[in-house]
Amino acid sequence: MNIAIICYPTHGGSGVVATELGVGLAQKGHQIHFISYSSPFRLRGFQENVFYHEVDVSAYPLFKYPPYDLSLATKIIEVSKEYQLDVVHAHYAIPHATSAYLAGQMMRGKGPKIVTTLHGTDITLVGKDPTFYEAVKFSIEESDGVTAVSNYLRDKSVKEFHLNNSIHTIYNFVDTHRFSGRVERCSKDTFAPQGEKLLLHASNFRSVKRLADTIKILAQVREKIPTKLLLIGEGPERQKAHELAVNLGVHDHTIFLGTQDYIENLLGCADLFLLPSSEESFGLAALEAMSCQTPVIGSNIGGIPEVVADGETGFLHPVGAIDSMATSVLTLLSDSVKLNQFARAARQRARDLFSDEKIIPQYEQFYKDILSK
Ligand code: GMT
Numbered sequence: 001m002n003i004a005i006i007c008y009p010t011h012g013g014s015g016v017v018a019t020e021l022g023v024g025l026a027q028k029g030h031q032i033h034f035i036s037y038s039s040p041f042r043l044r045g046f047q048e049n050v051f052y053h054e055v056d057v058s059a060y061p062l063f064k065y066p067p068y069d070l071s072l073a074t075k076i077i078e079v080s081k082e083y084q085l086d087v088v089h090a091h092y093a094i095p096h097a098t099s100a101y102l103a104g105q106m107m108r109g110k111g112p113k114i115v116t117t118l119h120g121t122d123i124t125l126v127g128k129d130p131t132f133y134e135a136v137k138f139s140i141e142e143s144d145g146v147t148a149v150s151n152y153l154r155d156k157s158v159k160e161f162h163l164n165n166s167i168h169t170i171y172n173f174v175d176t177h178r179f180s181g182r183v184e185r186c187s188k189d190t191f192a193p194q195g196e197k198l199l200l201h202a203s204n205f206r207s208v209k210r211l212a213d214t215i216k217i218l219a220q221v222r223e224k225i226p227t228k229l230l231l232i233g234e235g236p237e238r239q240k241a242h243e244l245a246v247n248l249g250v251h252d253h254t255i256f257l258g259t260q261d262y263i264e265n266l267l268g269c270a271d272l273f274l275l276p277s278s279e280e281s282f283g284l285a286a287l288e289a290m291s292c293q294t295p296v297i298g299s300n301i302g303g304i305p306e307v308v309a310d311g312e313t314g315f316l317h318p319v320g321a322i323d324s325m326a327t328s329v330l331t332l333l334s335d336s337v338k339l340n341q342f343a344r345a346a347r348q349r350a351r352d353l354f355s356d357e358k359i360i361p362q363y364e365q366f367y368k369d370i371l372s373k
Contacts, residue, residue: 001025001030001031001086001087001364001367001371002030002031002033002083002084002085002086002087002112003022003025003030003031003032003033003085003086003087003088003089003367004032004033004034004035004076004079004080004085004087004088004089004112005018005019005021005022005032005033005034005035005089005091006018006035006036006072006076006088006089006090006091006096006099006100007019007034007036007040007091007092007096008036008091008092009036009037009038009039009040009041010041011041011204011233011259012204013119013120013172013282013284013285014091014092014117014119014120014121014122015040015041015042015091016042016284017091017117017119017149017172017173017284018034018040018089018091018117019034019040019041019042019043020042020173020174020175020356021089021173021360021363022034022043022050023042023043023047023050024175024356024360025360025363025364026047026048026049026050027047027048027049028360028364029049030049030364031049031051031083032049032050032051033051033052033053033079033083033085034050034051034052034053035053035055035072035075035076035079036052036054036055037054037055037057037068038054039052039054040052041261042261044261051083053075053078053079055068055071055072055075056071057071058071068095069095069098069099069102070099070102072095072096072099073099073100073102073103073106074103076088076099076100076103076111077103077106077107077111080103080107080111080112085111085112086112086113086367086371087112087113087114087115087367087370087371088100088103088104088111088112088113088114088115089115089116089117089363089367090114090115090116090117090139090143091117091119092117092118092119092121092122093116093118093122093123093126093136093139093140094122094126094132094135094136094139095135096116097114097116097139097140097143098135098138098139100114100116100139100143101114101138101139101142101143113144113145113367113370113371114142114143114144114145115143115144115145115146115147115366115367115370116139116140116143116145116146116147117146117147117148117149117170118140118146118147118148118149118153118154118157118167118281119149119153119281119282120149120153120279120280120281120282120302120303121279121281122136123136123153123156123157123160123161123281124153124156124279124281124302125208125279128160133161136161137161137162137163140157140161140163140165140167141163141164141165143165144370144373145168145366145367145369145370146165146166146167146168147167147168147169147170147363147366148167148168148169148170148281149169149170149171149172149281149282149303150169150171150172150281150282150302150303150306150307151169151303151306152281152302152303152306153169153281153282153302153303154167154168154169156281168366170359170362170363170366171282171306171353171354171359172282172284172287172354172359173287173354173355173356173358173359173360174284174287174288174291174350174354174355174356175291175355175356176291176347176350176351176355176356178264179264179267179288179291179292179350180268180291180292180293180347181267181268181291181292181293181294181343181347186265186266186268186269187269188269188270190269191228191230191255191269192228194226195226196226196227196228196253197221197225197226197227197228197271197272197333198227198228198229198230198269198270198271199214199217199218199221199227199228199229199230199270199271199272199273199274199329200229200230200231200232200266200267200269200270200272200273200274200289200294201214201229201230201231201232201233201273201274201275202231202232202233202260202263202267202273202285203232203233203235203275203277203285204233204234204235205231205233205234205235205236205237205238205241206235206236206237207236207237207278208277208278208279208280209235209237209276209277210276210277210278210299210319210320211231211235211237211238211240211241212237212240212241212244213274213276213320213322213325214229214231214241214274214276215229215241215244215245215248215250215254216244216248216322216326217274217276217297217322217325217326217329218245218248218250218253218254219248219249219250220322220323220326221326221329221330221333222250222253224330224334225330225333225334227253227329227333228253228254228255229250229253229254229255229274230255230257230266230269230270231254231255231256231257232257232258232259232260232263232266233258233259234258234259238256241254242254242256263285263288264288264292267288267289267291267292267294268292268293268294270289270294271294271332271333271339272294272295272296272297272314272329272332272333273285273286273289273290273294273295273296273297273298273314274296274297274298274325274329275296275297275298275299275304275308276297276298276299276319276320276322276325277298277299277301277302277304277319278299278301278319278320279301279302280298280299280301280302280303280304281302281303282302282303282304282306282307283296283298283302283303283304283307283308286298286304286307286308286314287307287350287354289346290307290308290313290314290346290347290349290350291346291347291350291351291354292347293343293344293346293347294343294346295313295314295332295339295342295343295345295346296308296313296314296346297314297315297316297317297325297328297329297332298314298316298317298325299316299317299318299319299320299321300316300317300318301318301319304316307354309345309349312342312345312349313342313345313346313349314328314342314346315328315331315332
């Protein structure tokens, strides 16, 4: 098939899933056309069957808000005509699904089929903004096929947008070979030179990630066990988290590493991954950690319980339950047999339920079903 993938190219779950899906499909012989405003960060080097088409946005001074949606729609048409696309797969409803719909209309119904994948914030945060509501609902309902990355997100989308079409859950996935947690890929000593335990959190540091909770957990854990916290990412909550670390006296034990392109080299270094989010449709970073044999301590909201098996591959607690999360961290850090057992179970679950080998064929089948309708 000739498939265009529209995604955000920056660090963030939806762009990661879109890119890994495109690369995986290209390896299976499909021709993949990424369309975005810059090359997706996980698209590393030359890949056979993969093309990248950049959307130029006019900087004409009259445009206070350059119309990216229109430039994207135009690019979709250009690529469709040049490569006879079968499917345009929009990752994230706003504006990707809307631009794909517009492109289809401009091609007078002769364009490719449109598949939209909902990732979470397009529904839970952006979708709730009344200024986007009608556009999100319309774009979802006009897609030829819609997937969501968890059952939680599927049900929430149908309920909140009163949708008249069905949504199919296709879980996010991980390349379990690349994300294997092989210890030689990173040195734990770099971050924990005195043999301390190592906690890790990776996100875009927005308020839903509750970055401050990771610092509070560290402070509690350090009262019992020498531990370091590795924070990967950048975002609006960084400064507040830094100040909190200073106030709680754990600043020297908190390492802000910034954004990292090769997180697979770091996840396996940690003893535990922290994901105390207040909203999470899936929690891709938690899955990548599990694949690297790193159990997860987090909140039991959204799609996280579909990814992390509570009591087997980590422990989940209500949002903001810092004491319980810290207790769970201590439970695992103080019992190496149990920690190893959880680490093995985490990797096993990632392989059994969320490997690229299992999930990518589900997308292929989804495209085929839509094309044959
Ligand atoms: O987590 C974010 O804020 C980024 C966001 C995105 O769209 O890139 O992530 C969402 O999509 C990911 C991939 O499907 C999911 O793993 C995340 O759980 C989801 N984030 C939220 O629901 C907050």
